[in-house]
Amino acid sequence: MCIRLATYEDRREADYLRAIFAGRGNTLENTVFLLMTPDGKTRLTPGGRTPDWVWEDASAMAQGMKAIAARYRPGGEIRGVPCMATFRLSLNVAACDSLPLLAAVGAKGEDAAVAAKSLEAIAWAEGLRGRIAFAPPTSIADLAATGIRVDKPGIYFIEPETYGMTGTAKGSVALDAETDAVREFAKAQLGRFVVPVKSERSHIGQGRAKGIFWKTAIPVEDTNGRRGGG
Amino acid sequence: MTTLLLACAAIASTQEPMVTARDGGIVWFGDLVAGLNEAKRTNRPVMLMSAAPHCHNISGIW
Numbered sequence: 001m002c003i004r005l006a007t008y009e010d011r012r013e014a015d016y017l018r019a020i021f022a023g024r025g026n027t028l029e030n031t032v033f034l035l036m037t038p039d040g041k042t043r044l045t046p047g048g049r050t051p052d053w054v055w056e057d058a059s060a061m062a063q064g065m066k067a068i069a070a071r072y073r074p075g076g077e078i079r080g081v082p083c084m085a086t087f088r089l090s091l092n093v094a095a096c097d098s099l100p101l102l103a104a105v106g107a108k109g110e111d112a113a114v115a116a117k118s119l120e121a122i123a124w125a126e127g128l129r130g131r132i133a134f135a136p137p138t139s140i141a142d143l144a145a146t147g148i149r150v151d152k153p154g155i156y157f158i159e160p161e162t163y164g165m166t167g168t169a170k171g172s173v174a175l176d177a178e179t180d181a182v183r184e185f186a187k188a189q190l191g192r193f194v195v196p197v198k199s200e201r202s203h204i205g206q207g208r209a210k211g212i213f214w215k216t217a218i219p220v221e222d223t224n225g226r227r228g229g230g
Numbered sequence: 231m232t233t234l235l236l237a238c239a240a241i242a243s244t245q246e247p248m249v250t251a252r253d254g255g256i257v258w259f260g261d262l263v264a265g266l267n268e269a270k271r272t273n274r275p276v277m278l279m280s281a282a283p284h285c286h287n288i289s290g291i292w
Contacts, residue, residue, distance in 0.1 A: 003258065096290060131255060
């Protein structure tokens with residue numbers, strides 16, 4: 001099971017991460033990494049900033065993870081729609097991962113939950129798994145707040161712009177469309193999606209020049225690392 | 231992040247020799263409670279990481 005949290009975006013998660021690994025002065029570092037038991041209470045590896053703190057290289061990491069996984073007998077398939085807490089954060093994280101975003105958009109937001117089963121099927125489908133990011137049930141107003149205009153509810157395939165502050169709705173299907181129809185829609189859209197290539201240096205330089213700055217939910221504590229953010 | 235991706239590729243390659251980039255990436259739970267609930271329900275160990283979705287406060291890049 002892979003869980004990746006966005007640092008400095010949730011107080012409760014930040015406290016959990018800090019208890020696992022903290023920097024000097026008990027600061028929450030930009031990155032945290034470790035393996036945990038299924039209940040999230042016991043460490044299976046030491047906590048650190050990255051996998052390099054635990055294993056020498058990728059091969060050792062693969063062997064270590066396989067050995068840990070072999071101790072457990074999984075009970076059932078993973079379910080759910082893996083996503084971030086908000087549409088705004090989902091859009092940014094999708095941009096970070098250079099992935100398109102699939103969002104169930106309702107008039108009010110909660111009415112978009114009707115699409116959860118379809119999105120769940122797509123999230124874990126062979127050939128689509130890990131190639132599309134998902135947003136939580138979203139409202140038309142949530143999209144408008146990021147500059148994305150849509151005129152009706154639906155499941156939208158969204159291309160994030162390079163900074164993940166806004167994006168473009170490339171197409172949609174009905175919220176209550178059959179799962180097969182949503183899957184085919186997602187496959188077709190994904191086939192047209194051009195994976196963006198980013199240069200860290202120019203991305204940051206141009207972002208600064210344009211005045212595009214991300215506002216975190218809680219203050220960034222790790223100001224001594226190479227990166228002020230990620 | 232590079233080590234992580236290489237390790238996942240190494241694991242995949244031992245199980246499915248024909249795995250390519252188009253077969254998919256990592257499915258991340260981005261919410262701690264939802265992720266831990268699923269890990270506990272399915273008895274799977276957790277690979278947990280965090281990262282800030284901005285670099286020098288510029289969004290769109292880890």
